[in-house]
Amino acid sequence: MRPLVEVSGLHIAAVDGRGAQTPIVKDVSFDIAPGEVLALIGQSGSGKTTIALSLMGYARDGTRITGGSVKLDGTELRGLPARALQQLHGRDVAYVPQSAAASFNPSRRLMPQVIESAVVHGLMTRREAEAKAIALFAELALPDPANVGNRYPHQVSGGQLQRLIAAMALLTSPRLVIFDEPTTALDVTTQIGVLRAFKRVVREHGVTALYVSHDLAVVAQIADRILVLNQGEMQEIGEAERLISAPSHAYTRSLMAAARPPERNERPAAEERKPLLQVSALTAGYGRIGTNGMPLIPVLHDISFTVPAGHTLGIVGESGSGKSTLARVIAGLLPQAKGTVTLDGATLPPSLARRTRDQLRQIQFVHQMADTALNPSHTVAEILGRPLTFFGGLRGRARDRAVAELLDMVRLPAAVMHQRPASLSGGQKQRANLARALAARPRLLLCDEVTSALDSVVGAAVLKLLAELQSELGLSYVFISHDISTVRAICDQVMVLYAGQMMERGVRRVLSSTPRHPYSDLLVNSVPELRTGWLDEIEPAFGLESEVTTTFPNARACAFFPRCSVHIPGRCERDTPPIQHLSKGADIRCHRSENELRALAGTAVAAEV
């Protein structure tokens, strides 16, 4: 059978205003058989989206296909007139973008947008198209399929929009569907439901697809074959099963190593060390503090934990869980409404202005985005030098020496000293960001998603550096992340947050042993494993794949109850759940007892919302 898509010797270049070309895709060749799903794997800047768009005969402004051929069912797409390409778009080839939220016209209702390609190409009547769309909505497990199309984009959640845009792509039964990182912008628990829905329709409709992603584990669940890209060049292409179990190319192996960084060795139990940071009964939020002592928009409710000296506490949660707010409270940027923060036995004043310079020095914040955390108009030497002067009184040559030492500490060449941030790579910026925090000679680092904005290989190196610095300098970390495998790689203790409430906390291994808090269970079960077939065989979790809601009828309710498949009606939405100790060594906040959770484990339903 002839392949549906044949790409050979494809070259694509970025063209600037004066016509100078920089190659971004170099000599890429592959084909896709009818009914096959080919995955394109690569990190940012690898040219994967550019290649995907070229299958539509489309090059974004500033890029140009400079060589090779792209054939769809035998028709050469290069040089095809605009009119013919327009006939192709939405009818023969459909596109599912990364951000559905940005890809829907905000001023039109959803249904006319979903059926638009069928209408403009004259494939169906409006009524037929709407009927087919509603059937697809149901297949993609959208709630209320008959009416969801009457809403405007901003009235629908991110995960649902992603399903809607997939329905839009599939409506015309195109011969090829391009999925461009369709689940990357979603929270991990949402991603898994969307992925499952995609997989089902792809399988049932026999869709031919190109699936673009940076995440090998996601791709392993849905692709038949995988193509690995690095900086615009093909590294390896092969059957998904074979490539995952026996990668032949060194780059693929480094991707796999970075995707699932190894867990660090177990270290002495927490009880043996005295706590450096102690947070008790912390409540915080934004806006004016009311008469009941609660802020107008509460974000964190009654949070308590300790961080032993030299240890790392990982804080895990999805967006909206309040984990960054927690770091801001500890740093003094946001004074808490209730509760205390103690450092080495001394209570810290809530607001920054009341803390002593020495207290400020001991806690340093490492921000997520090094791009915005480093002042673009300062050189690296100035950025690192200021805290050295401010806290240590270093000047002149002593300061230069200290800057050089810091750069060495974070494995940056001394030559970057006179550079400004704009001329550093992403990983180098994050190292400089880290070095600035170290310049204060702190005892505690608050690391807020420090590897999330980095490519996995670079991020893994930063994680490794953090671990080394910890053993060299005896630092303590509060490590905030949405990514369970990152937390597992670096943390001694973990705390799971949901909508500002602590759900489970304990040593790192509590995440891998059952019974778990229903939310931890959902979180752990939602992380795709790096093997094919995982998606088909995962055990149902206690939690429902829905999205975080932060508005509750009752402030005392368990924040997770709307999504909890084992919640106790009449109790979870009314009473504050007790904190109870499990025999595996964890504390959880739940009305269910350990025995109940264990007994329920087999009965949880994989319901979707």
Add this chain to the structure above:
Amino acid sequence: MSSTVEREPAHVVIKRPRRMPIPLLGWVGIVVVAFWLIMAVFGPMLTPHPAGEVIDPDGFGPMVPGMWLGSDVLGRDVLSRIMAGAQTTVGPAIAATLLAVFIGGTLALAAAAVGGWIDTALSRTMDAVISVPSLLFGLVAVAALGVSVPVLICTAGVIYVPGAFRIWRSLAVNVNAMDYVSVARERGEGMPYIMRREILPNLLGPVLADCGLRFVFAVLLLSSLSFLGLGIQPPDADWGSMVRENLPGLIYGAPAAIFPAAALATLTIGVNLLVDNLPGRER
């Protein structure tokens, strides 16, 4: 873990940001603006005839060698008067611009860095001032305070404070929201350090462009007042008042009113081209 992820090799490190070339139109702007600035300083010394001397007894003379741009209503050399008038046109406008940018910029930095009710109060006041049309503001001020160069400079300065404030404030608020400012606050840095060292350096590019535009506005306002007879008063003459005094000549087809207006046009278009084509500015 494989050794490739150990550290990033030092030799791929340094990407130099490529210096953006200035497009042709930008060069045109630079040349024109530089020309008029030089004229503003040395113009009065370089005139072929004294600016006030009556050479042509009839007035509204044609363009002839020696009087390349003809003569004006009183028979004075138009070219000489334009060269001399550059100073009276550009000088007060620069002074007014500096005044507006200094006051507006300082208030804006304070509003952005301090925030709270000070920010709200300042922003509201500026909104109110900006809701009076500038030429009208100028007319009322001149009606009340009379016409003199200091009054003109201060009036134009005050009129463009809110505009400068708005631009500076919106830029400063954006910079203020950056993590690096937050880092400085976490460190316990004082407000003056944050304003001067963390915020200000990142505003300079856009703020310079804004200065250029505000200068154009000031030139247009001051010359419009002069054109209405309510700006620079005789015997001094800026380009606006030269258009006014030669306006009757238009009936006879004398170009004496057109040349000073055209000089103004080249200056303002020149500044606009320069500002629009500054390197690194998105179009």
Add this chain to the structure above:
Amino acid sequence: MRPALAVTGFLLKRLLFAAGTLLAVSLAVFAATEILPGDVAGAVLGQSATPEALAALRASMHLDLPASVRYLHWLGGMVTGDVGHSLVNNRPVSELIGSRLPNSLLLAGAATAFCVPIGLLLGICSAMRPTSVFDRVTSVATLSIVAVPEFFIGTLAVLVFAVNLRWFPALTLSPRIDSVEGFFRSMTLPVLSLSGIIIAQIMRMTRAALLDVLRRPYVEMARLKGVVGARLVLFYALPNALGPIANALALSLSHLLGGAIIIETIFNFPGLAKLLVDAVSTRDMPLVQACTMLFCLAYLILGTLADIAGMLANPRLRAS
């Protein structure tokens, strides 16, 4: 807050701010025109006036009362339409304004009717083909028009069309509305001169608003669905750019005021702006006060409309 409530709340706030601004402006105008050197009564009666006559005039003009009382009196007059007497030709200010207002409205109306369609059309055309020759040419041309003074365009128009071509009269002593031909002959040049800047403003702002929308990911998505041409503009670009465009229109039209002051002077057009300029030259303060307040009112109305249009551009509010 429910969107409908949010809209009402926003409108109320915006109107309140406009009213407050107008009040502040009235205070400023009153204060500015009261601090003028010299005595109004003296200025009116001249140097030979007897002290008795001066005192009588002061009393009749309420100049003997404290400033705060006079301000309230004046403000009351403004609201009720009794805006005092002109000091120069001793006619009621309302009468002077009444005779000029129709001419000004005619000029503004004609300019609006001329500028809006042309500006919008040019803006949409150049946004549809950015970086095309047409776009580059209009871009440089409009930049130049916006940058040059109004009186440059006005004088150039007079030189070319009235003096060299002799198509239109150079001066407009009164707009002739009695015949179509007379109307066009007297209004064309003022309207054309006034329109240059307004058209350029509308065009530039429309283009920017449309380009901003056309860069959004949902427009690329629509192209990849096979949506092109008029459908793309009608369903994607325009609905989302409507608010910014309406905002741009209102802002551009507020330039009519400043432009009118210059254009009416060049063409000797008997409008309100000319009245104001003459009043400033003769220091006829009651007339200056009344004209200024009228202009500010018009400007504030346009500014408020612009803000409301900008708010309505938010689909979250508009959708519900």
